[in-house]
Amino acid sequence: MSIQMETQDYNCMFLGMTPTQIVCNETSERLCTSSDCIRAASYLLESMDFRIDPCEDFYEFTCGNWAKYHTRLDSVTRWSWYDIITKRVEHAIRAFLKSKPAAYESKVIGHCRTMYESCMKLNTSDDQMESGRRRAKELLKEYCFPYIHKEDRNCTFDWKATLEKVYTFLGQLTFRSVNIYSPGIQKKVQHYIDFLQPYETIAIDNPNGLQSFIWWMVIDNLIGSIRFNYNIYYRNISINQSNQCAQLVNDRMGMFLGEVIAMPIFLNETKPKLLNSFEEIRSAFNELVENSDWMDQPTKRAVIEKSQAMKVNIGFAEFLLNKTKVDEYLKDFNFTNSSFLVNEHMIAMGHLQFPFYGLGIEALNYGVAISTLGHEFVHGFGKVKDGWTNQTENEYRNRANCFLEQYKNFDISEIDQAINGTVNGTRTLDENIADTVGLLLAYKAYKIFIKKHGEEEILPAFQTFTPEQLFFIGYGNSYCASATPEELMRSNANDEHSLEKFRVNGVVSNLEEFRATFKCKANSKMVSKNPCRIW
Structure with a gap:
């Protein structure tokens, strides 16, 4: 099958049963024919449903065919671009950890290999299972967590003192923005308790309070040493130990494994470009x-x-480029025992790759990667409004309340008729604001880029779309996903982010820039009757 798309200046077609290859007869100097542009165009053509009016349902317009070409296995409850890249990174890390060490490797990479090899020695025997439980119990008792033997209630729990001990013990403890009262968190705490005390040797005081939260954070770190057994015990699933151990190393040492995928092109070209984009974000925000x-x-x-x-x-x-500082940071950690107690970090660099970056034209890069920079920039201001006058802070709350009211009316049955309910506008409020303002900042940053560098080349097979339209298409496509009804309900009940469809449609419906770009009529579904905007 071949589909041909023609205009006055271009003649392009994609070939095959799926649009995975594009051929263009170049008749204009502005057509981008690089491999990155051709790959980006192919993936967009696979994902998009051109039958949908972008002004009526932008998510379906950008992602309507995504699930058809990105099959979710029955054993997987959710599948998205993020999951695909995560698996790609995990496979690369596993292959690296299994490979023969190079002579020039740093000491910290050697530690990563040692941790992987130690994990691979774990087994699912009853002795190993009981050893993991016993070690966790000993540590929890030592630090006076709400784990108490029934015959021993001499421990007094002081959360401040405990946090100091935890920091000393773990080396570092990062507390994220987590709703400790959410059903998901409480369920995970209970799962760990069930695993650690099959014979009712643990008592939990004040299970819904701060103690429960700290308990969960520490167990989440400790569980690394027995996660392989935990998965088999609780989930009753068969897993690949090599994959599990590579994931464990990535969870605990991911910040250091960045060295594995830090190619010279990233250090010399990509990172400087992204730093420039960040300055554009800052400039747009200040304006x-x-x-x-x-x-x-x-x-x-x-x-x-x-x-x-x-x-x-x-x-x-x-600081990771300074091997002396890295060695000093890790000098007190033991990588051969069963604790594996280095705090987890995301390999952000692992996700600065296709299809989140390297998309051929900057319109797409700004719509995806730079909007994420904008999102995180907004989060950088946090909930505490230092230096704000009462009058301005009250006005901010009024504007934020617009988002709360808007999102709580989004019906999740629009995604799957097998489910029902609405988005929790309160729990997702901060993320919804960051999504909207972040995309607006990225759009304005892209305008700054174009003003500096001039108009870009045109994406093959998308010559009828403006760069601004491709900016928004890139953003929408980055959230393409498919999930089971049960997973959608779980995410909607627990996640601080809105479901993907509303992270796209909710955001663009608030932006005048989107309406003008796609020339949407005032009564279009993607044009909010009461658009929410902070700035």
Whole structure:
């Protein structure tokens, strides 16, 4: 099968039963024929449903055919671009950990290999299972967590003192923004308790409070040493130990494994470009603040001062390039015992790859990767509004409440008729604001880029689309996913993010920039009757 797309200046077609290869007869200097452009165009053509009006359902327009060409296995409850890249990174890390060490490898990479080899020696015997339980219990008792033998209630739990001990013991403990009262967190705590005390030797005091949260955080670190057994015990599933151990090393040592995939092109080209994009984000944000009509001057000064002070680590922290500092950081950790107690870090750099970056044209890169930079930039201001006047903070709350009311009316049955309910506008509020403002900042940053560098080349087979339209298409496509009804319900009940469809449609419906770009009519579904906007 071949489908031909023609305009006055271009003649392009994609070949095969699926649109995985594009052939273009170049008749214009502005047509991008690089491998990155051709690959990006192919993937977009696979995902998009051109029968859908983008002004009526932008998510279906960008992702309507995604599941058809990206099959979710029955054993997988959710499948998305993020999951695909995560698996790609995990496979690369596993292959590296199984490979023969190179002579020039750093000491920390040697530690990663040691941890992997130690994990591979674990087995599912009853002795190993009981050993893992016993070690966790000993540690919890030593640090006076709400684990108490029934015959021993001499421990007094002091959460401040405990956190100090935990920090000393683990070396580092990162507390994320987690709703400790969510059913998902409580269920996970209970799963770990069930695993650790099959014979009712553990008592939990105040299970819904701060103690429960700290308990969960520490067990989540400790469980690395017995996760292989835990999965088999609780989930009753058959797993590949090599995959599980590679994932464990990635969870605990991911920040250091960035060295494995840090190619020279990333250090010399990609990272400097992303740092420039971050400065464009900052500039766009500062301009929005300066032009806002609801913030008074003292608050504007405080916000811009904080904006100017913000920094970003792209890919990995710079100190990781200093092997002396890394060795000092890790000098007290034991990589051969069964604890594996290095705190987990995401390999952000592992996700700065196709289809989130390297998409041929900057319109797509800004719509995907740079909108993520914008999202995180917004999060950098947190919930505490330092230096804000009461009047401005009250106005911010009013504007934020618009998002709460908007999202709580999104019906999740739009995704799958087998489920029902609405988005929790309160729990997802911060993420919804960051999504919207982040995409707006990326759009304005792209305009700054174009002003500096001029118009871009045109994506093959998408010559009828403007760069601005491709910017939004890139954003929408990055959230393509498929999931079981049960997984959709679970995510909607527990996740601090909205479901993917609403992370796309909810955001674009608030942006005048989207409406103008696609020339949507005022009564279109993707044009909110009461658009929410902070800046």
